Amino acid sequence: MEKNMQGKGDLLLLKSVGEIASEGEGKIEVFKKYGIDFCCGGNKTLKMACEESNINEKFIVNELNAVQEQGQEKEKGKNYISNQGANDWDIDFLIDYIVNIHHTFLRIHLPEGAEYMEKIARVHGSRHLELIKIRELFTKMTEALIFHLDKEETGLFQHIKDKKTGDGLLKEINDAEYDHEYVGHILKEMNFLSSSYSVPEDACASYKHAYELLKNISDDIMIHVHLENNILFKKI
Ligand SMILES: [Fe+2]
Ligand SMILES: [Fe+2]
Structure with a gap:
């Protein structure tokens, strides 16, 4: 064949x-x-x-x-921050990069996303029912993510830096991968409901901004989870 x-x-x-x-x-x-x-x-x-x-x-x-x-x-020609070559980075540097770039991004933009979703679901939810569901999913995802970021920063990542090994660490990695999968499912559902974040013709500026924000958040999470699942955890 x-x-x-x-x-x-x-x-x-x-x-x-x-x-x-x-x-x-x-x-x-x-x-x-x-x-x-x-x-x-x-x-x-x-x-x-x-x-x-x-x-x-x-x-x-x-x-x-x-x-x-x-x-x-x-x-x-690139001179902006890039994870090019992340495969070869030192583990501690990779962790610092994930926390300083991706965790910080989420801590700043998740509340902003929630605020805009709240607003557009309230104003446009009666004509665009999917917004109600997306708002609900976004809230669920935000809660799970904030808990997850804290858990990684104070638990797993710290333990990796302290060179801990064994079943305890393995369990923490499995937990993190489980959380990633949960968030991944929500992202897929939001992407489906929003038709890949394409705004309807009657969308106002807030609507456009909210979708752009959600799209950026989604893209950033994909890279973030990729760095953890496929690079960091594979090194351990
Ligand atoms: Fe993370
Ligand atoms: Fe993670």
């Missing part, structure tokens, strides 16, 4: 989605375009992910290879 798929493509299809995602942001952009879950679904091979989502393997392999070739050129 696969005689026509050769070398590079075959190898790539057998790699895990998480591993490919950790090779750079360009690859992550390709996964986002095709709707492939690279954070909680990161353990699947690219082949499995394609089969599950009915994606043409050849197309995505070609795009990933093209990104690989363009990658180095693009990176040369």
